[in-house]
Amino acid sequence: MVLSKFMPKNPQFSAKFAEAARNAHVTAQALVELLENYTDVEAKVGRIRDLEHEGDRIGREVTNMLAESFIVPFDREDIISLNHELDDLVDSLEDAARKLSLYGVERPLPQMAQLARVVEGQCALLAQGMPLIESKDRVRELAALAQQIRQLEDEGDLISDQMQRELYVGVHDVAGMIRAMRGGEIVELIEEASDQAQRVAKTVESILLKNA
Numbered sequence: 001m002v003l004s005k006f007m008p009k010n011p012q013f014s015a016k017f018a019e020a021a022r023n024a025h026v027t028a029q030a031l032v033e034l035l036e037n038y039t040d041v042e043a044k045v046g047r048i049r050d051l052e053h054e055g056d057r058i059g060r061e062v063t064n065m066l067a068e069s070f071i072v073p074f075d076r077e078d079i080i081s082l083n084h085e086l087d088d089l090v091d092s093l094e095d096a097a098r099k100l101s102l103y104g105v106e107r108p109l110p111q112m113a114q115l116a117r118v119v120e121g122q123c124a125l126l127a128q129g130m131p132l133i134e135s136k137d138r139v140r141e142l143a144a145l146a147q148q149i150r151q152l153e154d155e156g157d158l159i160s161d162q163m164q165r166e167l168y169v170g171v172h173d174v175a176g177m178i179r180a181m182r183g184g185e186i187v188e189l190i191e192e193a194s195d196q197a198q199r200v201a202k203t204v205e206s207i208l209l210k211n212a
Helices: 014-036 041-068 076-102 108-132 136-166 174-212
Strands: none
Touching: 014 041, 014 076, 014 108, 014 174, 041 076, 041 136, 076 108, 076 174, 108 136, 108 174
């Protein structure tokens, strides 16, 4: 235990997590662009898929770094959790985009873009805070960012709940029911991305408390 104080830590973990958070933010921005400017759908979905692959690459690098590092900046379990949560965040965004294409959605509901905007805001905060994860003198700043992410999640929950209530209003035929079900699935995927951003924030807070 004493020896570990004099052994070098791997400084690249915070940089890699910052890279992953930036990639998540760009992915969220790309989904917002798709939903707000619903043209060239296949090309935009393809770009989001490429960003998801980029997130996978970053995640693999973190896993490899962890396997090769004797001393790490914080608990290995937290590194694993944070890596998985950031990956799941991007996966949910990519899933939502893919389903828009797969289901041949002609016109997304305006509230989908509104909900995606919430996730984009959360990801912007994660990208802002992640480079500070090893900075013990920035704990208050990171805690404030985490609080803002929680507030946005609450906002996203309200938007999602309202959408789910309205999806089936006036639907009386099978085709309309199918559209509503598919719309609800896409909404749930975007909401899951919001929830996942909150999980990332919670893990960051846990790391800060352990290392304060």
